[in-house]
Structure formats: C-alpha cells, structure tokens
Amino acid sequence: xxxxxxxxxxxxxxxxxxxxxxxxxxxxxxxxxxxxxxxxxxxxxxxxxxxxxxxxxxxxxxxxxxxxxxxxxxxxxxxxxxxxxxxxxxxxxxxxxxxxxxxxxxxxxxxxxxxxxxxxxxxxxxxxxxxxxxxxxxxxxxxxxxxxxxxxxxxxxxxxxxxxxxxxxxxxxxxxxxxxxxxxxxxxxxxxxxxxxxxxxxxxxxxxxxxxxxxxxxxxxxxxxxxxxxxxxxxxxxxxxxxxxxxxxxxxxxxxxxxxxxxxxxxxxxxxxxxxxxxxxxxxxxx
Numbered sequence: 305x306x307x308x309x310x311x312x313x314x315x316x317x318x319x320x321x322x323x324x325x326x327x328x329x330x331x332x333x334x335x336x337x338x339x340x341x342x343x344x345x346x347x348x349x350x351x352x353x354x355x356x357x358x359x360x361x362x363x364x365x366x367x368x369x370x371x372x373x374x375x376x377x378x379x380x381x382x383x384x385x386x387x388x389x390x391x392x393x394x395x396x397x398x399x400x401x402x403x404x405x406x407x408x409x410x411x412x413x414x415x416x417x418x419x420x421x422x423x424x425x426x427x428x429x430x431x432x433x434x435x436x437x438x439x440x441x442x443x444x445x446x447x448x449x450x451x452x453x454x455x456x457x458x459x460x461x462x463x464x465x466x467x468x469x470x471x472x473x474x475x476x477x478x479x480x481x482x483x484x485x486x487x488x489x490x491x492x493x494x495x496x497x498x499x500x501x502x503x504x505x506x507x508x509x510x511x512x513x514x515x516x517x518x519x520x521x522x523x524x525x526x527x528x529x530x531x532x533x534x535x536x537x538x539x540x541x542x543x544x545x546x547x548x549x550x551x552x553x554x555x556x557x558x559x560x561x562x563x564x565x566x567x568x569x570x571x572x573x574x575x576x577x578x579x580x581x582x583x584x585x586x587x588x589x590x591x
Contacts, residue, residue, distance in 0.1 A: 316449040319397060323441055324430045326449075327416045334445060337371060337391040338409045343552045344375040346544070346559070347475050350531045352376035353540050355383060363465045365458075367477060367484050369447045375550065387458055387484045389447035397444055397452075401437035408433070408443060454483070462490065469495045476527040479506040498523055500530045528558045536562055 305312045306325060312318060313326040327334075336342065355361035356378045364373060364384045371390040373379060394408035395401060411433045418426035432441030448454060469491045479485045488497060488509045497511060500523045504513050512520045523530045535541055544551075544559055551559070 311450070314447075314449050316397070316451045319444070319449055320440075320442060323397075323432065323444065324416070326444065327412065327433070328419050328430055330445070331412055331416050331418060332420065334391065334412050335409055338405065340375070342370060342372060343550055343555075344372045345552060346528045346531045346535070346555045348373050348376055348379075349544060349547060349551075350535055350540075352379040353535070353543055355379055357540065357543070362469060363461060365484060365487060367481060369445075385455070385458055385461055387448075387454060389445070389455065391445045391447065393446040394443055395446050396435035396438060396440065396442045397449070398440040398442040399435060399438040401435050403436065403443055405445075408445075411443070458483075462487070466490045467492060471495060472497045473500065474498065474506070475500045475531070477501070477505070479509060479511075485509060493519070495519070496521065500525075500527050502526060528555055529562075532558050532562045536566065541566075 305318075310329070313329045319326050351361065351364050351373065361383060364379070365387055366373065366384065367387050369386065369388050369390055371386070371392045373384055374381075374390075374392055392405050394403045394405050396403075413426070415427065415431045415433055417428060417430045433443040434441050435443055466487065472488065472491045472495055474488065474497065477485075479488065485506070486509075488506055488511060491497070496519050498521045499505065499511060502525065504522065504524075505511070507513075512518075513522050523534075532541075535544060541559065541562065548556060548559065
C-alpha cells in the first residue's frame with residue numbers, strides 16, 4: 305500500500321498497527337521543526353501584526369502542521385486553530401497521554417532510523433517509542449492522521465467566530481480540503497472575502513472572480529509578494545524590519561525588492577516635483 309501511495313503511512317489504522325513507517329517518513333520533519341530549520345514567513349508575520357496593531361484578528365485557522373506561527377511571539381496561542389493538528393507537541397494516539405516535545409525528539413533521534421541515510425548517528429533499524437502511560441507504541445506529533453477526527457476546538461470555535469466576521473482572508477490554499485474550506489461559505493453574506501493565491505480557487509464554494517463581484521477580491525500572485533505589498537500599503541514594513549533576521553531568505557528578498565521599489569518611486573516623485581518646480585520658476589521669470 306505504501307509503495308502505491310506514500311501517504312498511507314499517515315493512516316490511523318496502519319499507525320496503530322505499526323507506527324514505525326510513519327515516524328521514519330516524518331523523522332527529518334519532526335527534528336527540523338524542533339531545530340527551527342524553517343522560519344515564519346511574511347504571511348505569518350502579517351497575521352501577527354494584524355492582531356498586534358489592530359486588535360481585529362478573530363482567529364487564524366491554519367491547515368499547516370508545521371507550527372511556524374508559533375514563532376510569532378505576539379500572536380497568542382488561543383488565536384490559532386490548527387485544523388489538522390500541529391508539530392511541537394507529542395501525544396499518544398491510543399490514550400492521549402502527552403510527552404514533552406524535546407523528550408519525544410530525543411526518542412526519535414535514538415530509536416528511529418534515517419531512511420535518507422544522511423545521519424550516521426541514527427540507528428540502523430527502528431524500535432518503538434512507547435507511551436509512558438498505556439505502554440502502547442503510539443507516540444507521535446499531535447497531527448491529525450487519516451480517519452481521525454479533527455481537534456474539538458475547530459468545531460467549538462467556528463460557530464462563534466464566523467457569524468460576526470466582516471472580512472475573511474484566504475492565503476495560499478487550494479480550498480479543496482474540508483471541512484476547513486467550509487469557512488468561505490459560512491461567513492455572513494455581508495463579509496468581504498479576499499483570496500491571496502497564484503490561481504483562482506474555490507469556484508465550487510461560491511467565490512466569484514468577476515470584476516463586478518460584490519464581495520470577493522482576487523489578490524493574484526505569489527503570496528509572499530502580495531502580502532508584502534499589502535503591508536507596505538498599511539505602513540507595516542518598518543515593523544517587519546524589526547524581525548527581518550528571523551525571516552526565511554526568500555522572504556527577505558521579497559522585502560528587499562519592495563523597499564527598493566519604494567525608494568525608486570520616492571526618488572522618481574522627488575525628481576518630478578523638482579522638474580515641475582523648475583518649470584514653474586522658469587515660467588515666472590519669462591513672464
């Protein structure tokens with residue numbers, strides 16, 4: 305089954321029968337998140353600033369499991385709903401007993417083999433990581449496996465969050481996976497919807513891409529560039545400068561390009577003003 309479809313390693317039934325394939329496939333991702341190998345992007349920082357500077361953020365619903373929003377220290381954890389679970393936490397799939405993520409990662413390092421064969425210190429074969437409570441080999445990051453229910457907080461918060469929404473911002477998603485994609489048609493008919501994406505998505509969910517669409521706006525393009533432009537219009541790029549060293553290199557390049565465009569536009573404006581001033585002075589002298 306795994307040879308035909310590698311995602312079978314994330315099936316709950318298979319995991320409870322044999323968790324080792326899942327942990328072997330995820331090993332580099334598990335350890336990479338602990339080591340913060342990946343950094344929060346401009347999109348994450350935009351959500352953080354939206355909360356910090358306006359206080360108008362109701363909730364961030366994310367389908368990502370990487371937990372990168374956790375690097376945004378000014379984004380309260382209660383503002384985030386990880387629809388498909390998240391890394392940085394570990395628990396037993398059988399009984400729910402939690403384990404410190406650092407301890408879990410130490411177990412992964414010493415008990416799970418490296419199928420990429422890049423880590424010479426990894427064991428040659430994998431052994432189970434047993435739950436300290438029930439004893440079953442079912443410890444894993446708190447991500448949602450196939451055929452598992454979503455976190456209860458999703459179902460608790462959606463009915464409270466959506467009825468009062470004025471604006472829904474959808475960033476970088478295909479809108480193909482439910483029930484998270486249901487948010488686009490569960491907000492009030494009066495709520496504006498902004499889709500930030502490279503291509504049109506959500507047609508089947510009622511999003512309209514006509515120029516005269518009454519409530520939908522398509523911000524087409526690479527998400528990081530679109531969000532950077534939006535933060536520029538909001539005057540938030542100076543805030544991004546304060547965390548620039550924590551950004552991924554690609555995000556840094558996007559910010560740098562935006563700053564250069566702003567600088568050039570400012571210089572062009574100054575030149576135009578100077579040229580106009582000279583022309584007016586000349587007219588006055590000639591007259």
